[in-house]
Amino acid sequence: MKLISVDNLSVSFGAKPILKDISFDIEMGDILAIIGPNGAGKTVLVRTILGLNKTFTGQVVWHTRPETSYVPQKISFEKNFPLTVKEFFLLELGQGNSFWFPSAKSLTEIKSKLTEVRAEHLLNFRLCDLSQGEMQRILIARSLLENPQIVFFDEPASGIDIGTEETVYTLLHSLHKKNNLTMVLISHEINIVYRFATKVICLNKEMICQGTPQEVLTADSLQNVFGRHAGIYKHGHGLNIHDHN
Amino acid sequence: MIITELFKAEIINLILLSFSLGITLPLIGVFTVLRKEALLSDALAHVILLGIALSIIFKINVLLGIFAFSILAGLAIYLVKNKSQLGLDAVVGVFFTTALTLGALLISSEELLESFLGNLEKITRPDVIISTILAAVLIFALFYKFKEFASASFAPDLAQVDGLKVQRYELFFMLMLALAVAMGIKLVGTLLISALIIVPAATAKIFTIQLRTMAVWSVIFGVAAVFAGLTATLYWGTPPGPTIILSGSGLFFLVLIGHLLLKKRN
Numbered sequence: 001m002k003l004i005s006v007d008n009l010s011v012s013f014g015a016k017p018i019l020k021d022i023s024f025d026i027e028m029g030d031i032l033a034i035i036g037p038n039g040a041g042k043t044v045l046v047r048t049i050l051g052l053n054k055t056f057t058g059q060v061v062w063h064t065r066p067e068t069s070y071v072p073q074k075i076s077f078e079k080n081f082p083l084t085v086k087e088f089f090l091l092e093l094g095q096g097n098s099f100w101f102p103s104a105k106s107l108t109e110i111k112s113k114l115t116e117v118r119a120e121h122l123l124n125f126r127l128c129d130l131s132q133g134e135m136q137r138i139l140i141a142r143s144l145l146e147n148p149q150i151v152f153f154d155e156p157a158s159g160i161d162i163g164t165e166e167t168v169y170t171l172l173h174s175l176h177k178k179n180n181l182t183m184v185l186i187s188h189e190i191n192i193v194y195r196f197a198t199k200v201i202c203l204n205k206e207m208i209c210q211g212t213p214q215e216v217l218t219a220d221s222l223q224n225v226f227g228r229h230a231g232i233y234k235h236g237h238g239l240n241i242h243d244h245n
Numbered sequence: 246m247i248i249t250e251l252f253k254a255e256i257i258n259l260i261l262l263s264f265s266l267g268i269t270l271p272l273i274g275v276f277t278v279l280r281k282e283a284l285l286s287d288a289l290a291h292v293i294l295l296g297i298a299l300s301i302i303f304k305i306n307v308l309l310g311i312f313a314f315s316i317l318a319g320l321a322i323y324l325v326k327n328k329s330q331l332g333l334d335a336v337v338g339v340f341f342t343t344a345l346t347l348g349a350l351l352i353s354s355e356e357l358l359e360s361f362l363g364n365l366e367k368i369t370r371p372d373v374i375i376s377t378i379l380a381a382v383l384i385f386a387l388f389y390k391f392k393e394f395a396s397a398s399f400a401p402d403l404a405q406v407d408g409l410k411v412q413r414y415e416l417f418f419m420l421m422l423a424l425a426v427a428m429g430i431k432l433v434g435t436l437l438i439s440a441l442i443i444v445p446a447a448t449a450k451i452f453t454i455q456l457r458t459m460a461v462w463s464v465i466f467g468v469a470a471v472f473a474g475l476t477a478t479l480y481w482g483t484p485p486g487p488t489i490i491l492s493g494s495g496l497f498f499l500v501l502i503g504h505l506l507l508k509k510r511n
Binding site for chain 1 (some may be wrong): 278279281310388389391392395396399400402403404405406407450453454455456457458
């Protein structure tokens with residue numbers, strides 16, 4: 001079932017073209033990976049689909065309005081601001097005065113999501129005291145509150161150490177299997193994309209390729225996306241990209 | 246007998262003003278700190294100076310002029326900020342200086358000083374009643390919609406994806422700030438009103454690690470500053486604005502020193 005259709009989407013910031021004539025569909029249950037070099041327009045594409053960027057031509061059609069979540073690369077806030085992880089989660093949960101007087105159910109849900117990303121010990125820490133990796137885990141856990149049907153991840157494992165990165169992707173994959181969670185993820189991790197994605201689009205301001213990872217992640221297409229020095233090698237767990245330079 | 250009645254009336258005014266201004270302005274202050282928009286209240290206050298000047302010239306009710314100009318300024322800043330490429334700092338800078346210059350040109354020096362520093366004697370019973378009712382409405386809205394205002398201020402992109410009408414809350418916030426500034430301007434003055442918005446929140450921020458406790462302590466420091474300042478004004482005849490703000494700053498330095506000493510000891 002089609003969830004989102006993107007038709008001839010183009011974005012320019014001033015005279016600078018960011019995206020040109022992008023078209024693709026997102027189906028219910030897809031794990032769509034968006035790959036491309038820095039400056040390819042991946043984040044802008046996701047923000048445009050989410051309605052956070054209003055200056056574009058073409059169409060973004062949401063066929064239904066599912067519960068949606070977003071994990072940005074980072075959020076910026078005032079240094080030393082007193083907001084704990086628990087409060088950050090409470091901003092998302094409940095109605096009315098639930099922020100002041102959270103229910104036991106809300107607190108249980110918060111703890112359970114934190115446990116899923118191995119961050120339960122961070123509950124009462126201030127957000128501004130967290131490392132980049134811890135913050136990323138908090139953002140992922142927050143995105144899973146209230147059981148979303150589609151989640152957009154902008155490099156979900158950036159700043160996370162290798163062991164935890166594996167945990168994050170395994171968690172996302174299990175959620176996908178259990179709840180048929182639709183995921184759109186921007187990633188530089190070709191290996192992860194190869195293992196987990198059901199669909200890939202390669203972007204470098206325009207659409208370079210799209211299809212299943214097996215169809216798309218070839219040496220030729222990756223060189224088209226990342227430049228002629230890029231190559232891939234196979235190993236026991238999948239694929240990795242490397243640079244010949 | 247008459248003196249006792251007058252004194253009672255003043256005490257009631259003092260209590261009502263302490264609570265209405267002492268709660269509303271610092272509570273709004275928590276969000277201006279959260280949004281990194283501490284200078285916004287300064288811009289609104291100085292546009293109000295122009296409103297006071299025009300009200301005096303055209304002989305219309307000053308309180309009406311204050312509220313009208315504050316709301317218009319709030320709307321104008323919101324529109325310019327959202328429709329132009331200018332950052333908030335630049336927009337605030339333009340509004341601030343233009344309105345201050347016009348206000349200073351149009352108003353006599355005695356009235357200018359009074360507008361800058363506030364005057365307790367000019368506060369009428371209707372002013373107190375209007376402030377109290379308005380404060381009750383603003384406090385209820387801020388408390389009940391605290392979560393939404395905090396979400397829209399802290400991580401607007403996430404809030405919007407979660408389905409919150411972020412721009413609507415930004416507009417509401419601007420209007421609430423405009424009303425709160427207008428409410429306190431006759432007492433505290435255009436020069437110092439932003440201090441009553443920022444100083445209690447800054448004092449609470451020194452030692453709190455939760456947003457909820459920061460909000461509660463901001464209100465406690467705000468009420469204490471207004472009450473102490475007004476009491477001193479009543480007994481010693483000092484101008485209310487500077488006395489209230491000095492009470493607030495005194496609390497700030499006491500808390501800061503206490504916090505640093507405790508940190509050193511631990």
